[in-house]
Amino acid sequence: MIGRRSRKRGAAVRxxxxxxxxxxxxxxxxxxTWPRLRxxxxxxxxxxxxxxxxxxxxxxxxxARQPVASLMTAAVIGIALALPxxxxxLLDNLQRLSLSWEGTASISVFLHDEVTGDRARKLAEELRxxxxxxxxxxxxxxxxxxxxxxxxxxxxxxxxxETNPLPGVxxxxxxxxxxxxxxxxxxxxxxxxxxxxxxxxLDLQWVQRFAALMEIGRRGVLVxxxxxxxxxxxxxxxxxxxDIQNRxxxxxxxxxxxxxxxxxxxxxxxxxxWYGLGGALLAWVLVQLxxxxxxxxxxxxxxxxxxxxxxxxxxxxxxLTLLLAGALLGWLGSGLAVSxxxxxxxxx
Amino acid sequence: xxxFDNVSKRYPGGHEALRGLxxxxxxxxxxxLTGHSGAGKSxxxxxxxxIERPTSxxxxxxxxxxxxxxxxxxxxxxxxxxxxxxxxxxxxxxxxFDNVALPLIIAGHDHREIGxxxxxxxxxxxxxxxxxxxxxxxxxxxxxxxxxxxxVVNRPPLLLADEPTGNLDPELSREIMHLFEQFNQxxxxxxxxxHDIDLISRLNHPILILKAGRLQAAGYARGAAP
Numbered sequence: 128m129i130g131r132r133s134r135k136r137g138a139a140v141r142x143x144x145x146x147x148x149x150x151x152x153x154x155x156x157x158x159x160t161w162p163r164l165r166x167x168x169x170x171x172x173x174x175x176x177x178x179x180x181x182x183x184x185x186x187x188x189x190x191a192r193q194p195v196a197s198l199m200t201a202a203v204i205g206i207a208l209a210l211p212x213x214x215x216x217l218l219d220n221l222q223r224l225s226l227s228w229e230g231t232a233s234i235s236v237f238l239h240d241e242v243t244g245d246r247a248r249k250l251a252e253e254l255r256x257x258x259x260x261x262x263x264x265x266x267x268x269x270x271x272x273x274x275x276x277x278x279x280x281x282x283x284x285x286x287x288x289e290t291n292p293l294p295g296v297x298x299x300x301x302x303x304x305x306x307x308x309x310x311x312x313x314x315x316x317x318x319x320x321x322x323x324x325x326x327x328x329l330d331l332q333w334v335q336r337f338a339a340l341m342e343i344g345r346r347g348v349l350v351x352x353x354x355x356x357x358x359x360x361x362x363x364x365x366x367x368x369x370d371i372q373n374r375x376x377x378x379x380x381x382x383x384x385x386x387x388x389x390x391x392x393x394x395x396x397x398x399x400x401w402y403g404l405g406g407a408l409l410a411w412v413l414v415q416l417x418x419x420x421x422x423x424x425x426x427x428x429x430x431x432x433x434x435x436x437x438x439x440x441x442x443x444x445x446x447l448t449l450l451l452a453g454a455l456l457g458w459l460g461s462g463l464a465v466s467x468x469x470x471x472x473x474x475x
Numbered sequence: 476x477x478x479f480d481n482v483s484k485r486y487p488g489g490h491e492a493l494r495g496l497x498x499x500x501x502x503x504x505x506x507x508l509t510g511h512s513g514a515g516k517s518x519x520x521x522x523x524x525x526i527e528r529p530t531s532x533x534x535x536x537x538x539x540x541x542x543x544x545x546x547x548x549x550x551x552x553x554x555x556x557x558x559x560x561x562x563x564x565x566x567x568x569x570x571x572f573d574n575v576a577l578p579l580i581i582a583g584h585d586h587r588e589i590g591x592x593x594x595x596x597x598x599x600x601x602x603x604x605x606x607x608x609x610x611x612x613x614x615x616x617x618x619x620x621x622x623x624x625x626x627v628v629n630r631p632p633l634l635l636a637d638e639p640t641g642n643l644d645p646e647l648s649r650e651i652m653h654l655f656e657q658f659n660q661x662x663x664x665x666x667x668x669x670h671d672i673d674l675i676s677r678l679n680h681p682i683l684i685l686k687a688g689r690l691q692a693a694g695y696a697r698g699a700a701p
Contacts, residue, residue: 174585380564383524384625385554386581388547474526 179393186397190405197405200366204406204453207359209413211352212449216414216441218344224436225337234315234329236297240268242323247295250323254299259314264298271296294325356456359406363399363460370398371468379474388469395465396458403457407450414449415440476502476633476664477523482532483688484518492518494688495532500666502537502632505659507675508668510685516668519685520635523666524558525549536633554582557626561638563618565610571597571621572606578629596624600654616647623651627658634658636667640674648674 190197238247244267251263266274271293276282285292301314311329318327371378381391418440429436441449477500484493493515500506508516521527522534525541534541536552544552565574575596579589597603600620602613610618619639626634636655640648652667652674659665669675675682676696684692 171583171585174583177586178580178583377566377568380566381577381581382550383526383553383558383564384578384581385550385552385629386577387550390550390581 182393183397183400186394187401189394190398190401197402200362200402201405201409203362204359204402204457205409205413207355207362208407208410208449208453208456209417211348211355212410212441212445213414213417214348214351215345216418216439216445218341218348220438221344222341223439225341234299234301234311234318234327236299236318236321236324237326237328238295238297238323239325240294242295244295246323247297250321251297254297254318259302259310260299261302262300264300266296266298268293268295356452359403359453359456360460360463363402363457364464366402367395367399367461367464368468370395371464371472375472378469378472382472383474391469392462392465395469396461399457399459399461399464400454401457403460404450404454406457407453410453411441411446411449476500476504476537477666478533478535479519479522480533480535482522482529482534484515484522484527485530492688493522493529496685496688496690498683498690498693500664500683502664503659503662505655505665505680506667507678507680507682508666508685509670509672509675509682510691512670513687514685515688516685517637518688520558520637520666520668523633523635524556525552550581554578554629555631555633557629557631557634559619559622559626559634559636559639561641563610563622565618565621565625567609567611569609570606571602571608571610571613574610574621575624575628578625582629592628593624596628599627599657600624615642616644616651619643619651620654623654627663632663634663634665636665636669638669639667640669640671645674652678 238250242250247265247267251265254260254263268291272285272291275293276285299314299318301311315327315329318324321327378391418438422438422440425436425438477498479496479498482493482496483491485491492513496515496519508519510516518527522529522541523536525544529542536556539552541552566577572593575593576589579592584592594603594606597606600623602617602620602624605613605617610621613621619642623636623639626636634655639655640651643651648671655665655667656678667675679695681693681695683690
């Protein structure tokens with residue numbers, strides 16, 4: 128019906144009505160039919176999309192007309208979003224930092240006594256060709272003895288022994304991507320199975336403890352993030368609730384002239400979307416600023432430890448995720464408010 | 476077009492606005508609805524526009540029983556009824572054009588079509604030169620005509636008007652009534668609730684008189700035949 132009518136040219140009012148499909152005998156006057164109710168009556172996709180775009184821009188314009196109030200709401204959302212995203216970025220940096228501490232998760236492969244130095248060096252050469260291994264360092268029995276003598280202070284005891292009790296050792300460092308607890312475990316098993324290997328030992332505890340700590344940190348940030356996401360929902364919901372009250376008259380009139388709930392809901396949903404997106408943008412700026420401020424001192428500290436570690440701000444993907452999450456939370460918060468309060472407003 | 480079948484409406488609190496009202500408004504007719512304040516005129520219009528639901532009885536609009544219209548279908552029924560309010564119900568933060576365009580935007584017309592139809596409607600009520608104005612800058616009569624343009628822009632088969640000349644001087648009132656007659660001449664069924672006995676008695680259209688929620692009389696002024 129809409130499509131057919133909309134293609135008609137000319138004035139709406141001056142033109143006579145379209146010839147009705149009359150089922151009953153026609154009276155003296157031309158009659159308009161009462162079109163059968165059809166549900167749903169949808170506009171064409173192009174008009175529908177144009178309408179959405181229009182509401183999107185309109186709701187932004189409405190916010191721009193009250194810049195201070197809008198910015199304050201966005202700022203509250205921004206701070207609420209900045210906290211979890213900043214903490215998550217910090218955790219990511221810690222993880223990278225742990226990876227840059229090379230050697231901390233090396234695997235010591237203790238060799239059988241009968242493995243000669245040549246044989247051990249050959250074995251080391253072979254291990255270096257494994258993709259998951261970055262370096263292999265061979266410590267011969269004699270070197271091990273000398274090191275032990277130097278560091279332990281048990282030199283005299285060793286002198287009393289007739290033979291060298293220490294085995295030769297291959298110190299294996301996994302590459303970074305194999306430094307996960309699971310990856311290290313797999314490598315450890317393979318090394319254990321090597322011919323000539325007596326025992327392979329991983330300084331696994333450290334890796335595992337650090338991973339466990341990181342997991343706790345991640346969970347903690349998740350909990351904080353969930354709470355703050357809830358806060359964002361409530362902030363947007365409350366703001367939209369006030370907005371609905373302020374536009375009560377408009378809502379009533381729109382309902383009276385046939386606006387569906389979806390039509391009335393739309394501007395509020397887009398307003399929520401803008402609040403969320405604006406808040407996320409502010410959060411992004413806050414996080415990047417904070418990391419920029421921390422970058423120098425952290426680099427200095429890392430320098431003192433002979434590390435070239437650099438604090439990394441939010442990456443592209445994380446930034447996009449943050450913006451998307453903000454927009455989605457704004458939309459949802461608005462949806463909650465609208466579904467609660469729009470039904471209460473009926474024309475009277 | 477409009478048929479009330481033993482319709483009663485009792486508001487919460489016990490006030491009985493309509494008591495077993497039965498009436499019929501044929502399609503294509505301009506009908507006046509009159510009666511004292513509290514006779515049930517407003518309630519009758521509210522029932523047709525689904526603002527209120529009857530306590531008992533059936534209301535049929537061109538065979539469509541309004542009792543069977545669900546809440547979600549209400550907007551689609553209302554799009555077929557142009558309503559004109561005594562207090563205009565215009566949106567004061569929008570231009571005249573945007574006010575009149577609202578029903579078309581709701582119905583999902585594309586913007587060229589909207590522009591054409593809004594200008595045609597504004598031209599009809601003689602406000603074409605005010606399309607960029609805000610309603611607050613217009614006189615009461617002009618605001619009423621904006622309301623009329625908004626009601627007819629979607630070309631509804633039924634027009635309802637609640638005291639459309641309530642605050643207007645006789646000259647303006649006659650103009651407004653003449654507008655309704657023009658819409659009626661192209662086939663639109665028009666139902667006008669009004670106090671203005673003087674005005675309607677000079678027009679040759681059927682009159683329904685309500686009294687205490689019942690139909691007291693139906694006929695033509697001065698006994699004129701249709």
